[in-house]
Amino acid sequence: MNQHILIVGGGYVGLYTALRLQRKLHRELRSGEVRVTIIDPQSYMTYQPFLPEAAAGNLSPRHMVAPLRRVLPKVHILNGTVTKVDHAERTVTFQPAEGEPRQVAYDVIVMAAGSISRTLPIPGLTDIGIGFKTVGEAIALRNRVLHLLDVAESADDPEVRRRALTFVVVGAGFAGVEALAELEDMAKHSTRYYRNIGPSDLRWVLVEATDRVLPEVGPEMGRWTLEQLRERGIDVRLKTRLESCEGGHVVLSDGAEFDAETLVWTAGVKPSTVVGDSDLPLDERGRIKATAMLTVAGTQGAFAAGDAAGVPDVTDPGKYCAPNAQHAVRQAKVLADNVVRYLRGQELVQYRHKYVGSVAGLGLHQGVANVYGVKLRGFPAWFMHRTYHLSRVPTLNRKVRVVVDWTLALFFKRETISLGEMEHPRDGFRAAVATTRR
Ligand SMILES: Cc1cc2nc3c(=O)[nH]c(=O)nc-3n(C[C@H](O)[C@H](O)[C@H](O)COP(=O)(O)OP(=O)(O)OC[C@H]3O[C@@H](n4cnc5c(N)ncnc54)[C@H](O)[C@@H]3O)c2cc1C
Numbered sequence: 001m002n003q004h005i006l007i008v009g010g011g012y013v014g015l016y017t018a019l020r021l022q023r024k025l026h027r028e029l030r031s032g033e034v035r036v037t038i039i040d041p042q043s044y045m046t047y048q049p050f051l052p053e054a055a056a057g058n059l060s061p062r063h064m065v066a067p068l069r070r071v072l073p074k075v076h077i078l079n080g081t082v083t084k085v086d087h088a089e090r091t092v093t094f095q096p097a098e099g100e101p102r103q104v105a106y107d108v109i110v111m112a113a114g115s116i117s118r119t120l121p122i123p124g125l126t127d128i129g130i131g132f133k134t135v136g137e138a139i140a141l142r143n144r145v146l147h148l149l150d151v152a153e154s155a156d157d158p159e160v161r162r163r164a165l166t167f168v169v170v171g172a173g174f175a176g177v178e179a180l181a182e183l184e185d186m187a188k189h190s191t192r193y194y195r196n197i198g199p200s201d202l203r204w205v206l207v208e209a210t211d212r213v214l215p216e217v218g219p220e221m222g223r224w225t226l227e228q229l230r231e232r233g234i235d236v237r238l239k240t241r242l243e244s245c246e247g248g249h250v251v252l253s254d255g256a257e258f259d260a261e262t263l264v265w266t267a268g269v270k271p272s273t274v275v276g277d278s279d280l281p282l283d284e285r286g287r288i289k290a291t292a293m294l295t296v297a298g299t300q301g302a303f304a305a306g307d308a309a310g311v312p313d314v315t316d317p318g319k320y321c322a323p324n325a326q327h328a329v330r331q332a333k334v335l336a337d338n339v340v341r342y343l344r345g346q347e348l349v350q351y352r353h354k355y356v357g358s359v360a361g362l363g364l365h366q367g368v369a370n371v372y373g374v375k376l377r378g379f380p381a382w383f384m385h386r387t388y389h390l391s392r393v394p395t396l397n398r399k400v401r402v403v404v405d406w407t408l409a410l411f412f413k414r415e416t417i418s419l420g421e422m423e424h425p426r427d428g429f430r431a432a433v434a435t436t437r438r
Contacts, residue, residue, distance in 0.1 A: 003034050003343055006092065006106035008082045008274065010040035010068050012048075012325055013112035013306035015394060016332030017339070022074045024340050029074045034343070037076040037104070039094060043068055046135055047393050049325060050402075051175075052361060055138040056182035057415045063401040065135060066394045078104075085109065085278035087302055108301045108339060111280065111288050112332075115269035115307035115323060124246030128263045132179045141179070141264065145187050146418035148261055152201070153194045159259070165202050166260040168250055170242050171267030172208035174216055174324075177225065178360055179264055180206055184234060185363030190416040205235045205260075207242055207252060209267070216324070216358040217370040224377055225360075225368050269323060271308045283310040293348040294335040303339060305331035305351075315354040327353060329392070359385040 005021065007014045021029075021036050028034035042065075050064035068077045080096035087109065095101045117131040130144075131137050145167065152164040167187075169180040188199045206213070206229065213229070213236065214222045229236050241253040242263075251257050271287045280296050281289040287310035289297040294311065296302035305311060307323040311331060321327040334351040341348050359369040359381060367382030369375065376384055386406070393399055421427070 002032075003107040004105065005034065005036045005108045005110065005339060006104065007036065007038045007110040007112055008085070008092065009112035009114055009272070009306075009308070010038045010042065010045055010077070011112065011114045011306070012045070012328035013114070013332045013335070014038055014040065014110070015045040015066060015068065015071070016329055017110055017112065017305075017336045018072050018075045019394075020333060020336035021339065022072060024336065025343075026074070035076065036074070037078060037106075038068060038072070039078045039080060039082050039092070039104070040068070041079060041081050041097070043077060043079055045071075045394065047389075047398075048133065049174075049389050050393065051132060051135070051138040052178040052182040054135065055132075055142045055179060056186040056363070057142060058182075058364070058409055059402060059405045061135045061139050063398060063405055064393070066398055071395055082113070082274050083277060085111070085274065085280060087279050087296075087299060090301070108342065109303070110335065110339065111275070111278075111296070111302070111304040111308055112306055113272035113274050113308045116272055117265055118268040118270040119265060120267075122242055123244040124249070125242075125263075125265065128245055128248045128261065129265045130263070132175050132264055132266050133269075138179075140420075140423060141183065141262075142186070143418045143420035143423070144262055145183055146190060146416060147420045149187065149190055149194060149197060150418060151261075153196050161201070162203075163248065163259040164261050165197070166205070166258060166262075167203070168205045168207060168242075168245075168260050168263045170207045170263065170265050172206055172210075172213035172236070172238075173266065173268070174214070174358070174360060176206065176208075176264070176266035177214050177229070178362070179266060180204060180234065181229070181362040181366070184232065185366070186414065186416070189364075189414060193416060200233070203235065203258075204233075205237065205250075205258075207240050208236070208238050209241050211238050213238075214360060214368065217360060217368050218357065218375075221368050221370045221375055221377070225362070228362065228366070228368075228377075269307060275308050280304070285310060292350040292352075293338055294331055294351050295338070295342075295348065301342070303335050305335045311351060314350055314352050321351075321353075322355065324358075325392070326355065326358075359388050361385045 044065035053059045082092045084093040091103045148164040152161040243251040283289045288304040290304045290309040290311045306328040311321040313319045338348045357371040367385045369381040
């Protein structure tokens with residue numbers, strides 16, 4: 001058949017689709033009849049639900065990513081970005097990590113480019129704002145929080161201290177609540193090593209435009225989570241919007257104004273930009289218009305799933321599947337099977353999965369869960385959160401490494417060092433060069 005399957009994005013959908021294609025088409029891949037390529041700027045898949053644990057230092061960042069080349073030996077991995085999809089011509093424009101852009105031809109395309117932070121034109125957002133979707137962001141945030149404790153400890157000026165110790169998170173979904181809860185827990189724990197900072201000196205503010213937190217676990221458990229966060233001293237402001245944060249001066253719609261050094265933006269996601277730079281049909285929310293068979297509506301040879309696609313939820317007619325890993329992993333399986341069926345001229349099947357609820361970690365030994373109607377809170381939910389994600393993280397190698405990280409954490413105190421200097425490795429050398437006399 002001599003077919004080239006191109007997968008745009010090596011995240012959840014991309015990795016799991018390729019893994020299944022590698023298995024189902026092993027004969028064709030060996031004979032060269034079929035080629036599979038993944039294009040992604042990174043050479044690894046990020047297991048995003050572990051980002052909060054990596055930010056808190058419970059997990060090594062290297063253990064929450066799956067190296068694509070090692071896991072997918074039969075697949076060609078290209079590092080760079082797809083900047084344009086011309087499905088009419090069956091080509092994409094590929095911008096490699098270095099060098100000139102070039103065209104890559106394909107027979108079948110799988111759009112798996114996921115999502116990026118959905119931001120608003122809020123004055124000052126780029127001054128102090130940071131997202132929470134990548135390993136880089138999670139680790140930079142960890143370093144930043146710990147560095148700001150160092151700054152506050154060493155400062156005389158109470159204003160500098162207050163500003164350094166004020167952390168704002170905007171958006172109370174999965175990412176926002178888990179990031180805030182884990183980082184707050186870590187920062188509180190770290191204060192024991194400082195002479196001039198106690199837990200009550202830290203100010204964590206959670207800003208949410210709607211009237212609830214963590215909708216993923218349902219209203220009852222969402223209310224419980226809200227109480228928990230407030231009991232921990234977190235200033236949760238519902239029905240409140242961020243108006244501006246110019247130069248770190250935060251202004252909220254409820255009239256509150258204060259200074260902060262750190263603002264984490266987790267108020268929703270939108271499809272990756274390549275989705276708009278394609279000739280594929282989009283839905284009203286700018287996602288790729290997909291069918292229940294995970295094909296792109298009205299096209300041949302194009303498939304889409306995950307956060308970048310609007311996939312009809314056949315278990316709840318009229319609605320779309322939510323952008324989460326639960327759907328992404330299951331969609332990838334059906335998508336890969338449908339690609340194989342398409343190549344063999346067989347009838348495609350529908351994607352059908354009823355959302356079963358969620359688990360969320362809220363710091364060490366704390367969690368909340370609502371899965372298959374079973375509601376858990378505190379330690380049992382946290383335990384379920386860990387076992388569930390351990391079962392889901394790809395490859396046995398990663399699972400073992402994650403268990404080792406967690407086991408070590410049982411016996412040793414957490415690491416609370418800021419390695420922010422790793423983000424500027426050449427500063428010291430540059431300073432040395434600057435002092436060298438000619
Ligand atoms: C902090 C956090 C916690 C979460 N926790 C949970 C949870 O507990 N449970 C749950 O179900 N879901 C959770 N999610 C959501 C879940 O991670 C996403 O829904 C899932 O990753 C979507 O999979 P995807 O394959 O569509 O996108 P991704 O996994 O994001 O993969 C997209 C890939 O496409 C690549 N890409 C983007 N643009 C291009 C381009 N132009 N060219 C080439 N490659 C490109 C990206 O680099 C990325 O590797 C969480 C998300 C976050 C951020």
